[in-house]
Amino acid sequence: MSLAVIAVIVVALSFDFFNGFHDAANSIATVVSTRVLTPRQAVAWAAFFNFAAFLIFGTKVAATIAKDVVRPEVFTNAVILAGLVGAIGWDVITWYFGLPTSSSHALVGGMAGAAVAKAGWAALLATGFQKIAVFIVMSPLIGVLLAFTLMTGLFWLFHRYRKVERLNRGFRRGQLVSAAAFSLGHGANDAQKTMGVILALLIANGVVSADASVPLWVVLSAHTAIALGTLFGGWRIVRTMGSRITKLQPAGGMAAETAAAATLFFTAHAGIPVSTTHTITGAIVGVGTTQRLSAVRWGVAGRVVWAWVLTIPGAFVVSYFVYLPFKAFS
Numbered sequence: 076m077s078l079a080v081i082a083v084i085v086v087a088l089s090f091d092f093f094n095g096f097h098d099a100a101n102s103i104a105t106v107v108s109t110r111v112l113t114p115r116q117a118v119a120w121a122a123f124f125n126f127a128a129f130l131i132f133g134t135k136v137a138a139t140i141a142k143d144v145v146r147p148e149v150f151t152n153a154v155i156l157a158g159l160v161g162a163i164g165w166d167v168i169t170w171y172f173g174l175p176t177s178s179s180h181a182l183v184g185g186m187a188g189a190a191v192a193k194a195g196w197a198a199l200l201a202t203g204f205q206k207i208a209v210f211i212v213m214s215p216l217i218g219v220l221l222a223f224t225l226m227t228g229l230f231w232l233f234h235r236y237r238k239v240e241r242l243n244r245g246f247r248r249g250q251l252v253s254a255a256a257f258s259l260g261h262g263a264n265d266a267q268k269t270m271g272v273i274l275a276l277l278i279a280n281g282v283v284s285a286d287a288s289v290p291l292w293v294v295l296s297a298h299t300a301i302a303l304g305t306l307f308g309g310w311r312i313v314r315t316m317g318s319r320i321t322k323l324q325p326a327g328g329m330a331a332e333t334a335a336a337a338t339l340f341f342t343a344h345a346g347i348p349v350s351t352t353h354t355i356t357g358a359i360v361g362v363g364t365t366q367r368l369s370a371v372r373w374g375v376a377g378r379v380v381w382a383w384v385l386t387i388p389g390a391f392v393v394s395y396f397v398y399l400p401f402k403a404f405s
Contacts, residue, residue, distance in 0.1 A: 076279075076280070076282055077280070078153065079100055079152050080276060080282070081094070081131065081150050083155055083156050083159070083203050083276055083297075084273055084276065086156060086160070086163075087159055087269050087272050087276070088156075088161050088296055088297065089163070089273075089300075089386045090162055090166075090178075090269060091158050091265075091266060091269040091297050091300035091301045091304065092300045092301070092303055092304035093163055093166055093167075093178070093304060094110065094166070094178040094179075094265050094266075094268075094269070094301055095122070095125065095300065095301040095302060095303065095304020095305040095307075096170075096305070096307050097301065097304075104255040105146075105223075106120075106250050106251075106332070108328065109149070109253075111247045111250045111325065111328070112251075117211075117254070118305055118306055118307075119306065120251070120254060120255065120258070121254065121258040121261070121305050122258075122301070122302040122303070122305040122306045122359055123134070124125070124256075124258035124259050124262065125258050125259075125261055125262035125266065125298065125301050125302045125305050126260070126298045126299065126301075126302035127214040127259065127275070127376045128258075128259045128260075128261075128262030128263040128266065128298065129165055129262070129263075129294050129295070129298045130260075130371075131140045131259060132259075132262070132263035132343045132344070133343075133344075134267060134270060134288060134289040134294065135210075135267075135343070135344070135345070135346030136264055136267035136268065136271065136343055136346055136347070136348050137239075137262070137267040137268070137270035137271035137274060137287075137333070138271065138274075138325070138346060139206070139269040139271065139346050139347070139348055140182070140183075140186075140267070140268050140270075140272060140275070140348060141205060141272070141274040141275040141278070141288060142155040142202040143200055143202065143203035143206070144183060144186060144187065144188055144199070144200060144204065144207070145170075145187065145190040145198055145199060145275075146190075146194075146197075146198055146199070146200060147275065147278060147279070147285065148274070149193060149198040150192045150275045150278070150279040150369070150374050151188075151279060152276065152279070153189075153275050153398065153401035154186075154189045154190055154193050154280050154344075154398065155186070155189070155272060155275065155279070156401075157185075157188075157189035157192070157394050157397040157398035157401060158185040158186035158187075158189040158190070158272075159182075159183035159185065159207035159272065159354075160183070160394065160397045161181075161184070161189065161208025161376055161390045161392075161393035161394025161395075161397050162178070162181040162182040162186075162390050162391075162394070164387050164390075164393045164397075165181040165184070165386065165390040165393055166168040166178055166252045168183055168389075172298060175369075177338075177350035177351075177353060178265060178268075178352075178385055179207065179264065179265055179268050179348055179349065179350050179351070179352075179391070180207070180211070180350055180386045180387050181206060181338075181386050181389075181390040182243060182268050182269075182272070182390070183268075183282060183348065183387060183390075184352055184386060184387035184388065184389065184390030184393070184394070185390040185393065186272070186392040186394070187199055187387070187388065187394075188233075188392060188393065188394030188395040188398070189395065189397065189398040191395060192394070192395045192398035192399060193398060193401060193402060197309065197389070199279050205349060206347060207347075207349075210318035210342065210347055210349045211349075211350070211353065213362075213399065214338060214342065214350060214353050214354045215350040215353040215354060215356060215357030216357060217249075217334075217337055217338045217354070217357070218331075218334055218335050218353070218354045218355065218356070218357030218358035218360075219357040219358065219359065219361035219362065219364075220334060221333075221334035221335075221337060221338065221358065222330050222331050222335075222357070222358035222360075222361030222362045223336075223361040223365055225330040225334055226326070226327060226330040226361070226362050226365040229330060230235040230365065233326075242326075243324070243392035246325035246326045246328075246329050247325045248326075250328050250329045250332065252292075253328075253329045253332035253333045253336065254332050256332065256333065256336035256340075257332045257333075257335050257336040257339070257351075257355065258305075260335070260336045260337070260338075260339025260340055260343065260351065261339065261351045262301060262302070262344065263339065263360060264297060264339050264343050264348065264349060264351055265301060265351055266297045266298050266300075266301045267297070267343070267348075269297045269300070269301075270289045270293050270294060270297045273289075273293050274287070274290075274293065275353050277290075277293075291309040292296070294352075304306045311327075312376050324325075327362040327363075327365075328330070328362075330354065330358075330361075330362050330394065331358040331359045331362045332358070332365070334358040334361065335355040335357075335358040337353045338354050338358075338386075339351060339354060339381075363398050366403075375392070
């Protein structure tokens with residue numbers, strides 16, 4: 076591999092690190108807000124299961140990112156670098172404002188923006204974008220419905236149980252399992268986006284063949300980077316996710332994490348790149364609505380939705396302009 080390829084791989088893993096940093100809130104917000112674990116314990120718990128995800132899930136999401144969003148022949152070192160810079164830039168902006176946007180969609184928007192800057196709109200593959208567009212809407216809705224159903228079932232099962240403190244202790248233990256499951260889903264989905272980018276880079280430079288699967292060293296590197304990023308945490312976003320959208324109790328936290336984890340397991344198995352941020356936010360809203368509609372702070376939820384809507388076009392624009400100097404000197 077040339078030094079240029081190694082440098083772009085380092086940038087890709089830096090994105091993965093910042094993905095873990097930015098999206099740590101997704102994995103730990105509920106378990107912190109219900110005081111099951113301290114923030115330090117929670118990030119260590121999430122980081123471990125983010126890393127362990129590669130032992131359970133395949134790399135179908137990585138293949139989608141590498142081959143189904145941008146035409147593989149359009150990828151060059153400069154396109155991939157500009158796409159990564161755009162995605163990282165968007166993540167920094169939204170992290171600063173405490174908005175739980177999707178690093179996954181920032182990456183998709185960033186790669187698309189750089190590709191269009193190089194080769195025009197024909198560089199994009201409509202089928203891949205359609206799949207992503209459908210699940211921009213579907214993943215939070217599935218999270219809402221599953222969490223609402225789970226929480227309603229818990230209310231029905233335990234509404235006559237009077238030993239509330241004992242019940243909460245049981246749900247707190249259950250949250251350890253549900254938080255671990257969600258972190259597995261987060262690692263399986265988000266770390267694979269970076270694997271897909273590195274795979275596209277290796278194919279573009281002839282390091283591996285066009286039909287190659289993701290090399291093991293790429294899998295291990297991506298999971299390590301996202302786990303380390305999670306260890307550093309993103310406390311601004313934890314506050315938004317864990318307390319500002321709705322007030323969570325241990326039962327609600329467990330229901331939200333379980334619903335989100337189930338959604339992510341399905342999409343990782345199907346090779347669909349979805350947003351873990353969208354999924355857990357939808358699940359938290361689903362839990363809140365079982366109490367009453369006013370239990371959800373719709374103003375905060377509205378800001379989050381606007382951030383979702385703007386993520387792909389925002390990262391697209393940043394990457395488009397980042398690529399223009401490369402185009403001018405090529």
